[in-house]
Amino acid sequence: MTNETDPSQRDDEEFTQRVGQQLRNSADELDAATLSRLNRARQVALETMDHSVADTKRGFQWLPVGTTALLAVIAIAWWQGRVPEQTGEMIIADETIEIELLFDEGDLAMYAELEFFAWLFEDELENIG
Amino acid sequence: MSTYILTMRRSNRGPGQEDKALEDIVLDRRRAMDRFLSGVEKRAYRIAVIAVRDADDALDIVQDAMIRLVRSYARRAESEWTPLFYRILQNRIRDHQRHQSVRRRVLAWFSSATDDGTNDFDPIAQAPDPVAVQPDHQLALDEAMLALERAIQALPARQQQAFLLRTVECLNVAATAKAMGCTDGSVKTHYSRAVHSLRATVGEYWEGSNYDE
Numbered sequence: 001m002t003n004e005t006d007p008s009q010r011d012d013e014e015f016t017q018r019v020g021q022q023l024r025n026s027a028d029e030l031d032a033a034t035l036s037r038l039n040r041a042r043q044v045a046l047e048t049m050d051h052s053v054a055d056t057k058r059g060f061q062w063l064p065v066g067t068t069a070l071l072a073v074i075a076i077a078w079w080q081g082r083v084p085e086q087t088g089e090m091i092i093a094d095e096t097i098e099i100e101l102l103f104d105e106g107d108l109a110m111y112a113e114l115e116f117f118a119w120l121f122e123d124e125l126e127n128i129g
Numbered sequence: 130m131s132t133y134i135l136t137m138r139r140s141n142r143g144p145g146q147e148d149k150a151l152e153d154i155v156l157d158r159r160r161a162m163d164r165f166l167s168g169v170e171k172r173a174y175r176i177a178v179i180a181v182r183d184a185d186d187a188l189d190i191v192q193d194a195m196i197r198l199v200r201s202y203a204r205r206a207e208s209e210w211t212p213l214f215y216r217i218l219q220n221r222i223r224d225h226q227r228h229q230s231v232r233r234r235v236l237a238w239f240s241s242a243t244d245d246g247t248n249d250f251d252p253i254a255q256a257p258d259p260v261a262v263q264p265d266h267q268l269a270l271d272e273a274m275l276a277l278e279r280a281i282q283a284l285p286a287r288q289q290q291a292f293l294l295r296t297v298e299c300l301n302v303a304a305t306a307k308a309m310g311c312t313d314g315s316v317k318t319h320y321s322r323a324v325h326s327l328r329a330t331v332g333e334y335w336e337g338s339n340y341d342e
Contacts, residue, residue, distance in 0.1 A: 011328070012324050012325070012328065015324065015327070015328050015332060015335055016295075016296050016324055018335050019277055019296060019327070019335060020295075020296035020297065020299070022270070022273075022274060022277075023175060023277075023293075023296060023297045024172065024297060026175060026274065027171040027172045027174070027175040027297065028171065030171055030174070030175075034174070034184070034188070035171075037188050038170045038171065038174060038188070038191065039167075041170070041188060041191060041192035041195060042163070042166045042167060042170060042195060044192060044195075044196065045166065045192065045195035045196045045198070045199045046159060046162060046163055046166070046199065048196055048199050048200055049158075049159055049162060049199045049200075049203055050159070
């Protein structure tokens with residue numbers, strides 16, 4: 001078995017290296033107007049990222065409000081003795097408050113949104129913690 | 130009855146500290162995306178220009194690909210952004226080419242004499258003006274580039290994609306396969322056929338060491 005490169009394959013590689021280099025050179029030497037438009041396109045794309053983040057932050061801001069409202073509803077229902085399908089128990093520790101709530105499918109829509117924000121928020125903070 | 134458990138733990142950080150932490154995360158991600166997009170935009174634009182033969186359309190396609198990447202895949206690992214971006218770019222190029230094909234058929238049906246702009250594309254005008262190059266060498270280079278771009282445009286779509294992604298963006302076979310949505314073997318086949326076809330068509334322009342830089 002020969003270790004030499006097939007001449008045809010070698011010629012192919014030389015050809016693709018030459019044309020590839022010239023094509024990349026032409027990309028690096030775009031005119032100023034085109035570069036400016038590309039820069040603007042990039043900024044527009046990054047702005048959509050900023051909007052997405054702003055929406056997420058607004059969701060986070062509502063998280064404690066929504067949770068508080070939820071707790072109030074449960075507390076009232078429990079107080080009035082009407083908890084046929086809902087149960088709750090609250091454990092208070094020195095530094096943390098853990099709340100376990102069991103819901104039926106009727107609260108699925110609201111729960112799904114709260115669960116997502118809680119997971120996302122905890123995940124991000126633990127990553128930087 | 131399905132049941133769900135929601136557990137919430139209050140951290141020891143204050144609300145202001147949590148907001149700041151979130152902002153830092155977002156800022157880092159934005160910077161990374163900015164670096165990535167600024168690194169690929171010029172080559173992506175050249176690939177799009179060669180494929181669609183129109184500078185304005187190419188810019189729209191590149192911007193659209195950037196937006197779609199940011200909206201849908203910004204949370205993915207950075208290592209995934211390159212093949213994802215070029216997958217989106219290739220899809221947009223293909224959509225554009227299909228629309229142009231339909232448009233040309235409609236125009237031909239109505240026997241319109243309208244110029245659809247494809248004849249306005251001048252690769253020489255679009256080509257850069259290298260500095261400190263001898264005039265005769267520049268002319269030869271321009272001719273070679275013009276011939277090359279026309280030959281690339283004449284390739285079947287999959288061969289064109291494989292060739293541009295591998296030679297302009299220098300993607301390896303695996304990344305090219307991800308960008309094209311095909312197997313590694315298909316990439317190798319398309320690329321090999323493209324190279325052979327281009328060498329047969331424009332190889333004489335590129336022989337010798339005149340264009341080695």
